[in-house]
Amino acid sequence: MEISVQGIALKYKEKIPEEFIRSKDEQPGITTVEGTALEVPVIDLRNPDEEKILESIVDASQKWGMFQVVNHEIPGEVISKLQLVGREFFELPEEEKEKEVYVKPVEVDQYDAGTLSLEGYGTKLQREVQGKKGWVDHLFHKIWPPSAVNYHFWPKNPSYREANEEYAKWVQGAVGGENLVYLAKINYYPPCPQPEVVLGVVAHTDMNNITILVPNDVQGLQAFRDGLWYDVKCIPNALVIHIGDQMEILSNGRYKSVLHRTRVNKEKTRMSWPVFLEPPADFQVGPHPKLVNENNPAKYKTKKYSDYVYCKLNKIPQ
Numbered sequence: 519m520e521i522s523v524q525g526i527a528l529k530y531k532e533k534i535p536e537e538f539i540r541s542k543d544e545q546p547g548i549t550t551v552e553g554t555a556l557e558v559p560v561i562d563l564r565n566p567d568e569e570k571i572l573e574s575i576v577d578a579s580q581k582w583g584m585f586q587v588v589n590h591e592i593p594g595e596v597i598s599k600l601q602l603v604g605r606e607f608f609e610l611p612e613e614e615k616e617k618e619v620y621v622k623p624v625e626v627d628q629y630d631a632g633t634l635s636l637e638g639y640g641t642k643l644q645r646e647v648q649g650k651k652g653w654v655d656h657l658f659h660k661i662w663p664p665s666a667v668n669y670h671f672w673p674k675n676p677s678y679r680e681a682n683e684e685y686a687k688w689v690q691g692a693v694g695g696e697n698l699v700y701l702a703k704i705n706y707y708p709p710c711p712q713p714e715v716v717l718g719v720v721a722h723t724d725m726n727n728i729t730i731l732v733p734n735d736v737q738g739l740q741a742f743r744d745g746l747w748y749d750v751k752c753i754p755n756a757l758v759i760h761i762g763d764q765m766e767i768l769s770n771g772r773y774k775s776v777l778h779r780t781r782v783n784k785e786k787t788r789m790s791w792p793v794f795l796e797p798p799a800d801f802q803v804g805p806h807p808k809l810v811n812e813n814n815p816a817k818y819k820t821k822k823y824s825d826y827v828y829c830k831l832n833k834i835p836q
């Protein structure tokens with residue numbers, strides 16, 4: 519990789535390079551409704567009234583496209599270990615990181631190359647309209663099912679592998695999803711001297727079905743609601759759940775994928791560990807036949823997930 523954002527952060531202590539500075543209509547310092555954090559629904563999975571849990575999930579998926587879950591089954595130690603090994607990887611010097619893991623080339627566009635793999639360590643994700651860069655580095659690799667896992671993309675450290683395999687097993691046990699592929703990501707947002715003018719991850723909806731995200735204790739997630747950007751307060755030990763595009767499509771628009779982005783911190787490093795639950799690449803996704811009839815025509819095309827991803831990342835209409 520040319521240079522990581524972490525490398526940039528070490529080099530530029532006061533003024534950051536122009537390519538990170540957002541236009542005024544994107545800068546979080548200007549476009550955020552200050553002083554009101556969104557009260558995203560918090561769902562207690564230990565509620566004995568299971569029907570109520572289901573109802574709240576349906577309601578949140580329709581009205582918010584996101585929610586947080588508490589008292590989930592995944593043990594705290596499993597999550598702390600996942601966080602620890604991820605942090606250890608990102609804290610390695612750049613040369614060491616490059617020995618540990620596959621580094622994605624910056625210039626070669628992998629989606630053009632037809633491999634459609636996001637896996638590896640890098641900094642660029644989607645084509646950006648104005649060629650701006652996000653203040654974030656990332657690592658992507660699949661963690662489930664075992665047949666989809668390629669350890670070439672994982673850091674070599676045995677404790678990294680152990681922690682991620684353990685987490686994958688717990689997520690699998692909690693969520694299931696027979697045919698889904700679990701794509702894990704780590705976002706690493708170094709401290710930024712000018713946090714008001716940059717974005718971490720730019721505004722997007724997740725393209726997969728459902729995202730399960732573990733944050734660290736530095737806030738930064740924002741969601742778009744009624745035409746405005748708000749901070750979302752991530753509560754300790756909760757998992758953040760996003761409804762993604764494939765779920766919106768499958769439900770023929772009943773569930774909404776939520777537009778979100780992240781801002782970064784002046785002093786602290788923010789990190790997050792989303793797992794994207796997605797269909798296999800050649801799986802055809804469209805509105806569920808039971809939800810479509812003469813009165814409710816299909817609002818979305820049915821297409822292969824890999825074609826959807828290709829269009830999304832290259833900003834081609836679906």
Ligand code: OGA
Nearest residue numbers: 705719739778780790792
């Ligand atoms: C993402 C994302 C949010 C966060 O990686 O898709 O939305 O809190 N991350 O880091």
Ligand code: NI
Nearest residue numbers: 722723724778
């Ligand atoms: Ni996202």
